[in-house]
Amino acid sequence: MDETLHIAxxxxxxxxxxLDAVRANLARLPDLELHQSSDxxxxxxxxEARDEGAILERLHTIQQLPGVLGAALIYHELLDASGEAR
Known part of the structure; x- marks a missing residue:
C-alpha cells in the first residue's frame, strides 16, 4: 500500500x-491550513492529500470560491510513510 502524502x-x-469571507470559506475545506495573508x-x-488528483480538485474548488480572483500552485512535495521527501 502506498503511504505517500502530498503537500502543496x-x-x-x-x-x-x-478577504475575511474567503478566509472563512477556505477554513471550511478539509486538510487545508491557512498561513499568511496580506491586506x-x-x-x-x-x-495535504493522498494523491495529485485530490490536490487538483481542491485547487479547482478554491478557484471557484466567491471573491477569489485566482489560485496558483507554488510548491508540491511528496513524503513517504516515514516523513522523508521522495
Missing part, C-alpha cells in the same frame, strides 16, 4: 474587501 502550497488572491488579498495556504 498555494497562493490565493482575492478581492481585498472579501492586498493574497493568502498562503497548505494542502
Amino acid at each position: 502550497s498555494l497562493v490565493v488572491h482575492c478581492h481585498p474587501e472579501q 492586498a488579498g493574497k493568502q498562503v495556504v497548505v494542502l
Whole structure:
C-alpha cells in the first residue's frame, strides 16, 4: 500500500474587501491550513492529500470560491510513510 502524502502550497488572491469571507470559506475545506495573508488579498495556504488528483480538485474548488480572483500552485512535495521527501 502506498503511504505517500502530498503537500502543496498555494497562493490565493482575492478581492481585498472579501478577504475575511474567503478566509472563512477556505477554513471550511478539509486538510487545508491557512498561513499568511496580506491586506492586498493574497493568502498562503497548505494542502495535504493522498494523491495529485485530490490536490487538483481542491485547487479547482478554491478557484471557484466567491471573491477569489485566482489560485496558483507554488510548491508540491511528496513524503513517504516515514516523513522523508521522495
